[in-house]
Amino acid sequence: MSTIQTRKRRSDGERSRAAILEEAARLSTVEGLGGLSLARLADAVGMSKSGLFAHFGSKEDLQLATVESAAGIFEAHVVEPASRSPGGLPRLHAFVDLYLRYVERDVFPGGCFFAAALTEMNMQPGPVRDRLVAVFDSWLGTLAETVREGQANGELDPSEDPDQLAFELEAAFFLANNQFVVKHSSEPLERARRTIEQRLAAITLQP
Amino acid sequence: MSTIQTRKRRSDGERSRAAILEEAARLSTVEGLGGLSLARLADAVGMSKSGLFAHFGSKEDLQLATVESAAGIFEAHVVEPASRSPGGLPRLHAFVDLYLRYVERDVFPGGCFFAAALTEMNMQPGPVRDRLVAVFDSWLGTLAETVREGQANGELDPSEDPDQLAFELEAAFFLANNQFVVKHSSEPLERARRTIEQRLAAITLQP
Numbered sequence: 144m145s146t147i148q149t150r151k152r153r154s155d156g157e158r159s160r161a162a163i164l165e166e167a168a169r170l171s172t173v174e175g176l177g178g179l180s181l182a183r184l185a186d187a188v189g190m191s192k193s194g195l196f197a198h199f200g201s202k203e204d205l206q207l208a209t210v211e212s213a214a215g216i217f218e219a220h221v222v223e224p225a226s227r228s229p230g231g232l233p234r235l236h237a238f239v240d241l242y243l244r245y246v247e248r249d250v251f252p253g254g255c256f257f258a259a260a261l262t263e264m265n266m267q268p269g270p271v272r273d274r275l276v277a278v279f280d281s282w283l284g285t286l287a288e289t290v291r292e293g294q295a296n297g298e299l300d301p302s303e304d305p306d307q308l309a310f311e312l313e314a315a316f317f318l319a320n321n322q323f324v325v326k327h328s329s330e331p332l333e334r335a336r337r338t339i340e341q342r343l344a345a346i347t348l349q350p
Numbered sequence: 351m352s353t354i355q356t357r358k359r360r361s362d363g364e365r366s367r368a369a370i371l372e373e374a375a376r377l378s379t380v381e382g383l384g385g386l387s388l389a390r391l392a393d394a395v396g397m398s399k400s401g402l403f404a405h406f407g408s409k410e411d412l413q414l415a416t417v418e419s420a421a422g423i424f425e426a427h428v429v430e431p432a433s434r435s436p437g438g439l440p441r442l443h444a445f446v447d448l449y450l451r452y453v454e455r456d457v458f459p460g461g462c463f464f465a466a467a468l469t470e471m472n473m474q475p476g477p478v479r480d481r482l483v484a485v486f487d488s489w490l491g492t493l494a495e496t497v498r499e500g501q502a503n504g505e506l507d508p509s510e511d512p513d514q515l516a517f518e519l520e521a522a523f524f525l526a527n528n529q530f531v532v533k534h535s536s537e538p539l540e541r542a543r544r545t546i547e548q549r550l551a552a553i554t555l556q557p
Contacts, residue, residue: 259469266380319521321468325486335521
């Protein structure tokens with residue numbers, strides 16, 4: 144009985160921690176990750192600052208936990224569902240659909256967490272910036288790796304530089320995200336889709 | 351004599367105001383435009399807060415004046431020198447050279463002022479956000495207009511959508527700027543140049 148209660152409490156604690164961090168990530172895309180203090184977040188989630196302090200010891204710990212939470216959300220909305228499509232060209236098309244839908248559905252109110260946070264923190268050295276850079280690099284690496292798979296499968300022109308193509312895909316995503324937040328219209332998302340689909344069509348090998 | 355002194359004082363005042371605003375724009379790309387208070391700027395330029403208050407009445411006035419100063423700097427580094435190249439394709443090539451050089455030369459320590467400030471402020475309604483959006487839209491409009499000139503001159507495929515091409519050019523600039531700030535390497539700048547030059551080459555009509 145006491146074991147069950149302990150388990151239940153732990154489970155509640157975990158759920159609560161996850162919910163707090165999701166709110167922290169959403170809030171960061173509106174007010175900035177740098178503005179994310181324990182006091183500000185306590186206000187936003189309706190908890191006491193001391194209650195939050197029990198979860199996160201410092202502002203930096205809170206920011207780092209928020210980055211991990213946002214990475215999990217991006218993974219769940221974009222990377223994980225795309226992994227159900229075969230590696231190579233089908234998965235590249237899936238990334239386009241899923242990334243643009245993730246922006247359009249306002250998963251974060253201020254657009255992609257990483258686009259916002261990396262732009263904000265890129266001149267502020269420290270573990271938070273380093274972690275943001277690592278997540279962004281990993282995403283670019285995933286795109287390049289998927290191009291390589293498409294080349295290995297004979298779907299894509301093998302003379303294309305995978306890192307160059309990954310840059311071009313992310314460039315379209317990055318500006319589409321920014322302009323969607325500014326205009327809240329699907330036009331920039333459609334422009335990004337057209338950019339990428341035309342680029343992929345031009346280098347897709349006929350079977 | 352007193353007229354000359356008055357003129358001199360006015361001229362010093364203007365120079366001083368311009369120098370303060372350039373410092374404010376540079377500081378904003380490191381610490382954020384939202385963090386730009388009279389107190390923080392006074393500290394950065396070594397003036398008293400009351401001295402700055404004589405120049406700018408409020409934080410919002412200071413932010414708006416900083417946006418105008420940054421727009422003037424962008425104009426001086428990119429738009430104005432490109433206007434010496436003929437409208438159309440030569441000017442598009444000039445924009446590529448000048449924009450990438452403006453980023454590489456660290457005109458602003460945190461990269462393009464408008465990329466940073468628009469990303470930071472896009473969820474914060476008000477006159478500062480509106481002005482940032484207007485400057486950014488004007489730049490996209492300039493790119494599209496230059497594409498139209500290239501089409502009218504018979505240099506570029508007339509079936510291309512100028513707004514779509516402007517989006518693609520700015521997408522490459524936007525990510526190149528972000529990644530240059532993150533990595534301080536010329537690689538993302540070269541990737542952007544390759545993206546744009548290949549795209550333009552594909553739609554350039556042979557004379």
